[in-house]
Amino acid sequence: MADQPKIHPTADLELPPTVPLVPPGAPASDKATSPLRHQGPPVIIPSRPPRTRSCCCRCLCWTICLLVVLLFVVGAAAAILYAVFQPKLPEYSVQKLRITDLRLNIDLTLYAKFEVQITANNPNKRIGIYYEKGGWLAVWYENDKLCQGSLPIFYQGHKNVTELNVRLSGQxxxxxxxxxxxxEQQQTGQIPLTLNVNAPVAVKVGRLKLRKVRILGKCLLVVNSLSTSNPVSIRASDCSYRLKL
Incomplete structure (x- = not known):
């Protein structure tokens, strides 16, 4: 009998490839190597900005808005008050200057004693002025202060003109x-003097007394003599004033 050829089984190409099964108790690393497991892209969750930052921005915006409104209200109120009361600075003028003493002491200091008559004019129709304690008046020659005196304490009403007699002395x-x-200046008949005024005042608007401010005045004088025996004549006078809060 002739030998029959051996038949070897061939793989069926139409069947899908066999997938090795992972036993239920296999570790997770074995499961991850399975070709049936599909891993998608990672999901990124957007982070929210901190809420405290937005709260700070809102608070800052509200604060700026309130400041702007407050400045507007204060400015409007000041403009209304200025239009109603029309405040003006008081005016001063030097009427008389008298030299009662001017001598050289033994210690080579110069002693001076003056009497000055000043006119204070309040031009305001609705504002009164309280002249408080601590006001002074001083007379200078160039950079040397000759004498100084205190201003009186008084109240000056509306549209009032008051004459002040101030005594000054100093070394x-x-x-x-x-x-x-x-x-030497007296021989020329032109002696330049400077009169400085520092007056702390409180303004009265209606029945309301406002905070204390200072009125600073400066008068440039030219007199003919500083003799105690002859009258002093004021040949020129130029005064300016400003308000110091």
Whole structure:
């Protein structure tokens, strides 16, 4: 009998490839290597901005808005008050100047004693002025203060003109040099003096008394003499004033 050829089984190409099964108790690493498991892209969750930052921005915006409104209200109120009351600075003028004493002491200091008559004019129709304690008036020659005196305490009403008599006295070092300079100026008949005013005042608007401010005045005078025996004539006077809060 002839030998029959052996038949070997061939794989069926139409069947799908066999997939090895993963037993239920296999570890997770074995499951991850399975070709049937599909891993998608990672999901990114957007992070929210911190809420505290937005709260700070809102608070800052509200604060700025309130400040703007407050400045507007204050400015409007000030404009209304200015239009109603029309405030003006008081005016001062030097009427008389008298030299009661001017001598050189033994210690070579110059002693001076003046009497000054000033006219204070309040031009306001609805504003009164309280002249408080601490006001003073001083007379200077160039950079040397000759004498100083205190201003009186009083109340000046609306559209009022008041005459003030102020006594001044003082001593100055380097009296010999200063006396020689004054005598040389007296020969020319043109002696320049500076009169400074520092007046703390409180303004009264209606029945309301406002905070204290200061009125600073400066008068440039030219007199003919500083003699105690002859009358002093004021040949020129130029005064300016400003308000210091």
């Amino acid at each position: 100055t070092r380097s009296g010999r040099t200063l006396m020689n300079a004054l005598q």
